[in-house]
Amino acid sequence: MSRTRLNGEGWVYDRPNHLFVIAADGTGSPIDLTPESELPEGGAPDHSDFSWSPDSLSLVVAASRHAGWDVDLSSDLYRVTPNPAGGSASVERLTEGTANIALPAVSPDGSRVAFLGNDDPLTYPQNVRVGVLDLGSGSRQWVSEGLDRTFEVTSGAIRPVWTDTGQLLASAEDRGTCHLFRLDADGSTPPAPVTFGRRCVSAWDHRAGTTVVVVSGVDRPGRVMVVDGGSERVLLDPASAFVDRIAPVGWTHFTVPCPDPTPGTDGEIDAWIMCPAGVDPSDGSSPLPVIVNVHGGERAVNNLLTEEWSSDIGTMFRVEHGVDPVTDP
Numbered sequence: 001m002s003r004t005r006l007n008g009e010g011w012v013y014d015r016p017n018h019l020f021v022i023a024a025d026g027t028g029s030p031i032d033l034t035p036e037s038e039l040p041e042g043g044a045p046d047h048s049d050f051s052w053s054p055d056s057l058s059l060v061v062a063a064s065r066h067a068g069w070d071v072d073l074s075s076d077l078y079r080v081t082p083n084p085a086g087g088s089a090s091v092e093r094l095t096e097g098t099a100n101i102a103l104p105a106v107s108p109d110g111s112r113v114a115f116l117g118n119d120d121p122l123t124y125p126q127n128v129r130v131g132v133l134d135l136g137s138g139s140r141q142w143v144s145e146g147l148d149r150t151f152e153v154t155s156g157a158i159r160p161v162w163t164d165t166g167q168l169l170a171s172a173e174d175r176g177t178c179h180l181f182r183l184d185a186d187g188s189t190p191p192a193p194v195t196f197g198r199r200c201v202s203a204w205d206h207r208a209g210t211t212v213v214v215v216s217g218v219d220r221p222g223r224v225m226v227v228d229g230g231s232e233r234v235l236l237d238p239a240s241a242f243v244d245r246i247a248p249v250g251w252t253h254f255t256v257p258c259p260d261p262t263p264g265t266d267g268e269i270d271a272w273i274m275c276p277a278g279v280d281p282s283d284g285s286s287p288l289p290v291i292v293n294v295h296g297g298e299r300a301v302n303n304l305l306t307e308e309w310s311s312d313i314g315t316m317f318r319v320e321h322g323v324d325p326v327t328d329p
Contacts, residue, residue, distance in 0.1 A: 016046035019061055021082055033080050033089040034063070042067025049159065050080075051106045051113070057081060060104045060113050066097055073121035075101050077113060077133060094133060095140065101131070103159035107166070111135055112185065114160040114168050116151055128152035130160055130170045132185050143183050144170070146190025153178040155202045163206050169194065171201050175270050176253065180204055180213055180227075194227055198253070218274070219243075219250040249274060252281045 019033040036045045043065035050061040058081040065078065074097055081090040094113070095101060100121035105114045113133045118126055119142075128151050130144040144151055149172040151157075160170040160183075168183040172191070178200040181191035195201050195213060202222060203214040212235070216222040220243055224236035251272035261267030273281045279288070 016044070017048060018045070019047045019050055019059065019080060031082070031086070033059075033082055034061075034091070038088060038091075040065055040067065042069075044069045048075075049103050051104045051159070053106050054108060054110045060094070060106055062102045062104055062115070065091070065093070072097075073100065074098060075117075075121075077101055077104055077115065079135075094135070094138070099131075103157060105159045105162060107162050107185075108164075114162065114170075114185070116157060116160070116170075126150075128157070130168060130183055130191075132168075132187075141187055143168070143185060143187035144172075144181075144191055145187060147172060147181065149174050153200075155200050158203065161204060161206050163211075164209055169204060169206055169211065171204070176272065178202070180211075196230075198251075217250070218272075219248040247277070249277050 016036075018035070020030045021033060022028075022030045034045070034047050039045060044063065047061045047063040050059045052059050058079050061078050061080055062075055063078055064075045066074075066076070069075070076097055076099075077094040079090075079092040079094055081092075083089055099117050099119050101115050101117040103116045107113070112135060115131050115133065116128050117131055118128055120126065127149060129142045130151050131140055131142050133140040151170050151172050153171050153173040155178050158171065160168045162168060163182070166185055168185055169180055170183060170191075171178050171180050177198055179196065180194040180201045182194055183191045194211065195215065197217075199215050199217045201213050201215055205212055211227050213225055213227055214222045215225055215232075221239040223234055223239075226233045226235060251274050253270065253272050255268035256271055258265075258267045258269050275281050276288070279286070
């Protein structure tokens, strides 16, 4: 990273996140629950995610509060219990310090914590999985092993969501799509898809038996929908007038063989082509200029509509988009 700054110092990480509590009525001052002065020696001051317990007496947060965090790259779950009298909060380590853990979500009954992560922080890239920690026994397990896909999607990693039935909702990425899956909290069955098609789910929530998602595609920005047993009902479509006005076109997906494929993959590189309206991508009789967008590096797929691509199509350029799928078999 020495070339990212003219002074040769590189990237400096000097903006750690602390965990604060603030009175809901605006009275008093914010209280820092994780001050650097109370960190174990050598611990990292950054606390990236948190989830309240159902009784609102404690929070579960992801952090690397141990010495050597910058070498082993592991992160843990901690339970932080504010002191009602205003003194220092109690901080309890919940995991064993050998995994990379983020985005905790405490279950509605407070007995378990779901999270995203993997067992080997020093290996990259690799699939990010969904895990569950039992707060009573301290045991944890990966519950998404039945689906060989990463649950850290390019459109933005989101913490798992608990359902009323004790299952989990989480999104996984698969060759240009990001779909919502339902998982058993004990990993007894493979994750089951909730959404389908060449689209991306970028946000979701579940309350009182209802699952709501934000779904987008290359030819339509995000819409808010209710999904139920394979059926969908649109609640909000803020870009409908925009879509009607510009009439965006979709991609055509194809694959390119890789001469030196990653072991365990099918040896194909995913690619997409977007042609002006009325142009058949397989028809070579009317050549057009081509703009090539190679994106993704080691495992990312960017399958989102952008105004730049729409503009390029409007000027009769073809746009091609490809990704190098090291961990997207």
